[in-house]
Amino acid sequence: MSRGTGGEGRDRRESGARSGNASREPQAGGADRVSDARLIAFEVLEAVRSDEAYANLLLPVRLGRARLSRSDAAFATELTYGTLRMQGFYDRVIEIAAGRATTAIDAAILDVLRLGVHQLLATRVPTHAAVYEQVALARRVAPKAAGFANAVLRTVSRTSPEAWRVLVADGARNVDDRLARVTSHPTWIVRAFRTALAREGRADELEALLDADNAAPRVNLAVLPGLGVDEAEIPGFAPDRFSPVGGVADDPIATAEASDGRVRVQDEGSQLAALALSRAVPVHDGEQWLDLCAGPGGKTALLAAEALTVGARLVANEMVPARADLVRAAVAGVPVDVDVRVADGRELDLAALGAPGGFDRILLDAPCTGLGALRRRPEARWRKMPSDVAELTKLQGELLDAAVGALAPGGILAYITCSPHTAETQGTLGAGLERWAGRVEQLDTRAVVQEVSRHPLDLPGDGQTVQLWPHRHGTDAMFIALLRKLDPLSPPTATADPAR
Template sequence: MSPPRIVAYEVLEAVRTDEAYANLLLPKRIERSKLSEADAALATELTYGTLRMQGFYDAVIELAAGRPAGRIDPPVLDVLRLGVHQLLSTRVPTHAAVNEQVVLAKRIAPAASGFVNGVLRTVSRSSLESWRDELAAEMPSDDARLAVLSSHPEWIVRALRSALVKEGRGDELEALLEADNLAPRVNLAVLPGLGDESPEGLGEPNRFSPIGATAPNPIALVAAHEGRVRVQDEGSQLAALALSRAADVAPGERWLDLCAGPGGKTAVLAAEALANDAALVANELVPARAELVRRAIAGVPLEVHVAVGDGRETDASALGSADGFDRILLDAPCTGLGALRRRPEARWRKQPADVPELTQLQGELFDHAVRLLAPGGVLAYVTCSPHTAETHGTLAAALRRWEGELEQLDTRAVVQSVVREPLDLAGAPETVQLWPHRHGTDAMFIALVRRTR
């Protein structure tokens, strides 16, 4: 039995049954199975490719099997999804794809092996384009067509369209959906001011982030640089730098990362604080994630207090700054719709009903962040989601609640002053929305506000 297919199946199973994250679990399973470089690449392609296109593959399976995907035993459905991915989206020979999945089915659910064989052979008789054409012809609306062909839930298609339309870029929707299904390159952040390392010295510098780079063997570079080089999306780097470089830093400034886990942005802020004689405190609700923050900042020779507590209730005195903070990063919990390239399973876990609960939480965190701000202090409100309810909606509601006490900054000008080359940005200058299809980053939303009194 093929070890890469076993690893891919085990990760899919854990994602389905335990809500595991593929990007965290897959490397561990690859290491445990001692896969060769080629086998590891195959396991990675099978896992992520299947998760990204799961919605489309389920629709194909339903046609080929003549029954709804929900009526197929979940373990058998995972076996079928892996097989359909190999048949329609890889160069794996048809006989190998079918035979390997039948062997896997005999191990997982022996009574279903004949069913798996029949469905996969039916799928193999038509090309990818033929299946796309057949499914498109059955869809009752344009949103439904885009949803099934791009393998996004229909509510996410509508949410992404709404966000693009708000910028006057609604015609970019299909490009965005396509970008969500492309594997991103592993991106590195070279923490500034900590040694001789530079983006130019490590690999190909990022197009936009002044501290970012890509390299042929990124994991080895991270291991070799003792925390001074980290894996981090370019958009996350820009979100942290937008706060640290929003204005000149006065010596002795006090900074806070209010929802810090897992610590990537905290590490950038720690390096920036060290370079500018500022102090940094991090807060995280979940103890295990707080430990991740401590590990993330271990390579920065700055004493950073990492507190564990609810960001809606944390007292400024308990965080060591009774007079408030001069800069606060609120990287708010959100649907994560901006990181579907790296966390493809998120699109199948989130539901429209999650949005109101999250926006309420975002608003409560925003309000407490303002209370923790010193007069003249700057707050960066950040989400890894372009959903307008979580971005412009949360921001607008908070500005109404704090009318007369907050002013919006020209976030676009700040971010443009940070980047290596100008970003193609749309919408009002008070906010910045990054996009996978336009910028090659996660869809990060950034808004800077200052407390006036």
């Protein structure tokens, strides 16, 4: 976990550097062939498991090196993400079919089996092809276990996906445990989602949310404003439903790569979160903006483009040097000088940052569990633990205090998490409001986001915060809260005395 950054900071996760065993030559005398797509998927799964690599960072690198056809690259992507999303469910299937716990199965063979089960239960790959190639892959990574892999996969293939769901659900302790089993989520995450939805009076949407987590998200683009991009020249471009700068295209990756940084791959919810800050109120001349936890730089780039159009100065802070480099790369396509600093976000030196009087707008995209982006980072559901929440909320609170302290009087802070967990959203925010009572006020965040959006959003609640959802809005589950720092010379709007 990165301190004072907006995401994970382990360099080895950024690179996913391990090569894996699957690319070894077949055993002597063997004529088995394994497709490149399956080899790449296995190697990524192995790196995710053994090196804590991130699939969304490693897979594009492997695909780029392999130079697969578009169809083969799409197959490798489906194998990788589909297997990681449904890993919990597949492990239960494997345990039933094998008659033993997954902990008693060689780790590499377990990855082979997971890939095979995904093909058998969730794709149109013919049974014989799925079994044959996975057994061939087993011979490469653990020859003595090939027969075992063959037996397990053939057993799985004799039962329909619907029947496997019934078998996996059998013996569930309660409703949440059943949902956790069949939708491949840890039970604690199911409970956290239920609590967050219930807060909105929408607990009946839980199954739709869990299903959305297991669906491949579309690749969304942000067309950075004010940089002269003609959307009409982007093949197949269609504007987003909500984000005024977002859209989709026939080949979004190629579009982004060919744009010199003016078009970026970015979730629509992330765009709305950044725009909520930059467009909350009219900008006055010479404003100072701060992205407190900037890495890897997606929201920073959008803020930079917004700052360019209104003449604001933007500082981007990031604690991890490697991630600060990602921020610099992200803003390279925006012709504005973004001051990228490397520092702990909790220990700001306003004078050194060039804003001795404080910042007019601060984006705090706080480190969090990332439970709102499980569609895109499926391995996160298996890495995060309930114990992580307490540590993260402590860090979030410290960063929130630092951000409020760095605001100029009248300045606006956007507190954002890519998690709907109520401890990380309303919990952290509520505790911060108590500490800063009489010195900050909440803005009508819902009204701001609705004003930014192209079309009305379904946003239940009191309006002071916004929670986006993948099943309802097609975005990551972004939480957005806007705060304004009160001028000490003005009468306080809160009745409690300030306390930190």
